[in-house]
Structures are given as C-alpha cells and as structure tokens.
Amino acid sequence: MTTSSTGSKKNYGSLTSPDKLALIDREESKISLSRQTILLGLSRNKIYYQSETNERDITIMNIIDAVYTEHPCYEKRRMATVLKRDYGIPIGKNHVRTLMIKMGLIAIYPKKKKNLSEPSKQNKIYPYLLRGLSIPRVNQVWSTDITYIRLEHGFCYLTAIIDWHSRYVVSWELSNTLDIDFCLRALERAYETAIPEILNSDQGSHFTSPKFTSISKSRGVKISMDGRGRCLDNIFVERLWRTVKQENIYINQYSSMTDVKIGLTKFFEDYNNYRPHQSLNNLTPAEVYFGYNKKTAFFQQFTNLNINLNTIPAKSTF
Secondary structure, X not given: OOOOOOOOOOOOOOOOHHHHHHHOOOOOOOOOHHHHHHHHOXXXXXXXXXXXXXXXXXXXXXXXHHXXXXXXXXXXXXXXXXXXXXXXXXXXXXXHHHHHHHHOOOOOOOOOOOOOOOOOOOOOOOOOOOOOOOOOOOOOEEEEEEEEEEEOOEEEEEXXXXXXXXXXXXXXXXXXXXXXXXXXXXXXXXXXXXXXXXXXXXXXXXXXXXXXXXXXXXXXXXXXXXXXXOHHHHHHHHHHHHHHHHHHHOOOOOXXXXXXXXXXXXXXHHHHHOOOEHHHOOEOHHHHHHOOOXXXXXXXXXXXXXXXXXXXXXXOOO
C-alpha cells in the first residue's frame, strides 16, 4: 500500500472491500497494519478474519460443511455429537457454534434463540411470496443465497442467483469475507441479464440490508423472504449448493480463490449448458431459460440439410 508523502489517505472510497484488502501490505510496508486499515477505511477485524482461523479449525469446518450439506437440520449440539462419534474430534457445542457462524451456516429448523444470522432489527423483513405460487415461466422467480467453500488451507464464500423455473444460474460471485459487496456485485450483474418478477432469499443480514433490497426495489422487483429455518422455502438454491459441493468442491483440492474461480467458472458453464436435468425432461437450464433446445435445433438442421440435398438434381453422367 502507498500513500502520499504526508501519509494522508488517498481516494479509496470507490473500491470494494476485497479490492481494499488486496492493497494491504503485510510484510514490507513501512506503515503498520493498523494504520493501513485506517487509511483504507477497513475494520481491523477484516485483515485478521481468516488468519486467526487455525489449521485444526479449518479441518473441522470442512467436516462440518460436508455433514451440513447432507444434514442441514443439524444444529450445534447434534453436529458436536457427530464430530465426536464419527470423526473422533473432541469439541464442545459452543466451539461448533462459533465455527458455524464463521461459515455462515444456520441449522434449518424453527427456533426462538437469537443468533448472528438474524437480520438487523433496523432492516425490514419482507413476507414470503411463493407459498402456493405456480411458477410456469422463466424470470418469474429468482432466488439467492450464500454458502461456505473450503480451500486447502482456508475458506471463502460463494453467492449465486438462480432462476426457479429453469434452474439456470444467472450470476455468481466469490469473496474471502462475508462482506456484503460480493452479494451486491452478483445482483447487479444478474440484472444485466434480465429482471425477474420476484427475488427470494433468506432473512440473513446481507439480504435484508437496504443496500441489497434497494437494488431490486429500484427495478420494480418484488422481494420475498423465507420463513426462518425453512429450507423448503429456498429449496432450489439448497439443491444447487449440494450439487456444487458434491460434483466439484469435494473432489477438487482447491488451494486458492483463484483456483476456485477457475474451477467454478467451468462447473457453472457445464451446469447451465451441458448437464441434463431430469426435472427439466433432460434439457439443460440454458435450453429452458433461453427457450432454445440444442438437440432439437441440431436435428432440425440435419433434416433441413437432407431436404436441401434431395432437391438438388442429380449430376448428369453424359
């Protein structure tokens, strides 16, 4: 990181938090880390967020992620029991709770106790609009969520926006923190593709934030939010996370966010355009979303080619 000769703050206001974090010089800078965070307008917690997670905790978090993907109803007590019984890890329920909060996980079941996944009391909670709603067309309902992605020696977070009718992943973003910026970028980019009638999410603080909801409201999009602890309210995103992890994350040992981005770029390209979905009559999400059937188009071209060939008069042999 560099500053003016007087050590004054440059104009970093237009940068996102990940961009600011990338400017931090942890080794050779003559400016202390504390001073760098002040100049960049960052909380000191951000630069220590992942470094304070030791290798043992990262290993446990990766196991929690795998267990949670299969059993999203497991809360801290049951998760601690599974870790002790199946993996021989002595761990208390409060430590499990701390790690699950850091991962952005919340057990899917109705409960009254307060936790850090709850929205701010200052943020508006919108009603759930999808109950009993028929969804026969694309861009009628989109959903979004955040999930934990494990790395070889760390972790990051993935957010995605999916069209309910076609299962098409409209947009996705990665971040090394739970800062809201990557959710905003994903939403802005999704709206460059189309504007849905309804955007559904959970009641997490990212999605109840006025920064997030104002983007949709300014475009006339209705906002819908799941009932607390109800996984079926956002079932298609939950299924997407399971597919992403079982078919990509768990079988690849990604060592960095760069590796994850390269891997997920290829995965989502395949998921949207090549992977047949049984629930879509073995069409791909892109074929349903854009109304273009690659297989039908290919055979139609082949049929047209045959017709055209048959209409060509045979060459004279004289």
